Amino acid sequence: MxxxxxxxxxxxxxxxxxxxxxxxxxxxxxxxxxxxxxxxxxxxxxxxxxxxxxxxxxxxxxxxxxxxxxxxxxxxxxxxxxxxxxxxxxxxxxxxxxxxxxxxxxxxxxxxxxxxxxxxxxxxxxxxxxxxxxxxxxxxxxxxxxxxxxxxxxxxxxxxxxxxxxxxxxxxxxxxxxxxxxxxxxxxxxxxxxxxxTRDRLLRMAGHMAAAERTLWAAALREAEGTVQEEAGGTLRLDAALLERIGVEDTAARLLAAALMWVGGRDHRPRWDALMRLAGRLRTGRGATLAGCLIRREGAALLILRETRNRAAPPAQGFAAFLAAQAEPPSLSQGAVCGSGSAG
Structure with a gap:
């Protein structure tokens, strides 16, 4: 139990x-x-x-x-x-x-x-x-x-x-x-x-997808090692080049979504459509807000800051540790959210 x-x-x-x-x-x-x-x-x-x-x-x-x-x-x-x-x-x-x-x-x-x-x-x-x-x-x-x-x-x-x-x-x-x-x-x-x-086949598919999800998070963690810098105040700086890969492959979009979750203190990834609109706006050099974050271009970098009105608790761990937690099977001992779902 x-x-x-x-x-x-x-x-x-x-x-x-x-x-x-x-x-x-x-x-x-x-x-x-x-x-x-x-x-x-x-x-x-x-x-x-x-x-x-x-x-x-x-x-x-x-x-x-x-x-x-x-x-x-x-x-x-x-x-x-x-x-x-x-x-x-x-x-x-x-x-x-x-x-x-x-x-x-x-x-x-x-x-x-x-x-x-x-x-x-x-x-x-x-x-x-x-x-x-x-x-x-x-x-x-x-x-x-x-x-x-x-x-x-x-x-x-x-x-x-x-x-x-x-x-x-x-x-x-x-x-x-x-x-x-x-x-x-x-x-x-x-x-x-x-x-x-059937119910059982839907559950089987969910199990396969959960295993694939952990693999994709592990790939995002490897990518972050060379493209993401953690700054004071829970701010992240990302290589803006990843914008060109969003919508083409998973890792870039996953990394941007994870950055928004970590900075904004959110339990869930932004919806795909919202993430695509954000990437399109950023490609034109304009700033935007999403998931309690302010995102703007600074030269060859993306700067992700928490919105001033966002009252969520500050990150309890570093961004790399947050990503690593997503790549592990769900557990209560991890300091990050492992998956999502409705309560009740």
Missing amino acids: ALAALPPGEAALVAVSGGGDSMALLHATAIAAQGRPVLAATVDHGLRPEAAAEAALVARHCAALGIPHAVLHWRAPSRGNLQAAAREGRRRLLAEHAKAQGASLVLLGHTADDQAETVLMRLARGSGVDGLAGMPAAFRALDLGWMRPFLGLPREALRLWLRERAIDWVEDPSNADLRFARARARAMMEPLATLGL
Whole structure:
């Protein structure tokens, strides 16, 4: 169980929505805890009237298990991508609560089915190697460890485990709402299986892509040794010649994306289209902003600085160490983010 990764005495926070996956995670964690401190939290996004009752159900289960429980409230922005904002807001609230309670690990209830749906959605939008690698089972973000202990288990196996123990849960109606991309992906899994595009084959592809991703990060690390200079204040200076290779091969684009992540303090790579627009602008000699960074040309160099309004924490390690962490299999012991994925 994931708790084995914790140093003695450190707490884990379980993210519990009240759905079957997270309720199974809550009860399984309680069984595996063996005296280790466990906390639970439910994020109420304020988007559905049923959310309060679902949080109350989680609270009752936690009380019966002797696990402290908190409800964290999120306020939706007035515009933008609601699902993306909710995902980022949920992760931020969970991280803040975990730190306030002294927890160093957050457990998430994603399953093999969630992984397959994620890969399918990314395939539909033309993602590259990194996106098709899916969600990592373990990663670091916001100065915490995050784990998905059930990422290799099918959703139905968890439902069966709950039924055998007479543990109740709720079904989120948005999971079947075809206005949302994940619900549409979930609805497509059965017909796609008739073509051979099954959950297991999507997972196999994700595994291949994760291995390829680590190889590509290793190539970026080798490239950085002669083309990137780390300067005071978390600023990077890159050889501007790499701009001509962006869009032609992987390493240059990966290196620029990594530089933006490191300087800007971001957990995720910028989207490909945004990175291509940035490279095009920089080729003309103009400056630009992206991912909380200010990027400008200085002769034969690119200078990447953090925007003054960016309040992210400063880099916890050097840029070379950050790149090296990406080239290693996901682990909680690394000081950089190892992969990405949605929390909750």
